[in-house]
Amino acid sequence: MGSYRFIISGGGTGGHIYPAISIADELKRRHPDAEFLFVGAKDRMEMEKVPQAGYKIEGLWITGIQRKLTLKNVLFPIKLISSLIKASNIVSRFKPHAVVGTGGFASGPLLKAASGRNIPCVLQEQNSFAGITNKLLKNKVAKICVAYDGMERFFPADKIVKTGNPVRADLISIQENQSDALGFFGLNTQKKTLLVLGGSLGSKRINVLIADNLEFFKSLNLQLIWQCGKGYIKTYEGQNSDSVKIHAFLNDMAKAYAAADMIISRSGAGAVSELCLVGKPTIFIPSPVVAEDHQTKNAQALVAEDAAIMIKESDLEEKFKEEFLTVFESEEKRERLSKNIKALALPNATKDICDEIEKLLN
């Protein structure tokens, strides 16, 4: 049999990119001769992260539509037409056997072009609230792999398969030991370590919270790995010290998770899926500005199982220290949270998604 060709399209934020890379890695493991092409949006994170993972990527000139009348909006129809033409050329040239869309604007034109040529397409929706691009594509694709129950609200029921979200292979069973990981970050192996994650782009509010509480953490003899986001590194890099390690972006998440004793994180779908596998005591601070408040729903699903703590941004001022201490000071609580969050992990997601893709090849 000749080798397969796959196009994987998605991006904008890490939340759409990493699932795409995990799926490609598993397809490659199954079909070592297969060819892969990624299609993302020009100027977005995928243009850097996908080549780092060893795959080719082409960028479309596309952005989302804004609610206000802005220059970006005036350009939107032009960008859309240009992207549709480029997507169509890419599909004609590469002739994929199957196409996978993981959400984000670039996957819109690409999957539209592919489905128009009767190439089988699969969508992967990470969140409990479907993204706009995936909703627009729902009738054009063969299968939609989801991570939450109740997705019939958005998609045709007969196309839905509940698989969970892909997690990169090195995060499914982390091999790193804690002392080595602490050494990697230049931290003290005798101290407890707090890992702070602001989501792939970083979080302004979490950064302010951490900066305001550096003395508090110091008083607890805690050291920090603090991922602040590319846009915030200039503001915070001056705070780097022996016990506070600030990073714009963590390229080696396995080491970061291995180093941590406790974690504070946004509750993007990818972060949540990974943290279930990691199984450490976690405090979620959901972003309140995402569609339908879906990060709060992602976190609530875990809180309901006594598997994590959630503090809303609006409560941080009043409750942060107290809530933090209830976890930090109780070994029994930390153990319970770890055990319960681990029980929610779906480690076979990537395999199950690839099984669905393979069914369409035959």
Ligand SMILES: CC(=O)N[C@H]1[C@@H](OP(=O)(O)OP(=O)(O)OC[C@H]2O[C@@H](n3ccc(=O)[nH]c3=O)[C@H](O)[C@@H]2O)O[C@H](CO)[C@@H](O)[C@@H]1O
């Ligand atoms: C602000 C925003 O729109 N957030 C959305 C975005 O989140 P965001 O892009 O933050 O994505 P997720 O939380 O889903 O995943 C983040 C991914 O980036 C990785 N990572 C993160 C930080 C770092 O330093 N290094 C690193 O590798 C994580 O390991 C994870 O794989 O997509 C998610 C999935 O559609 C949504 O649920 C979020 O609401």
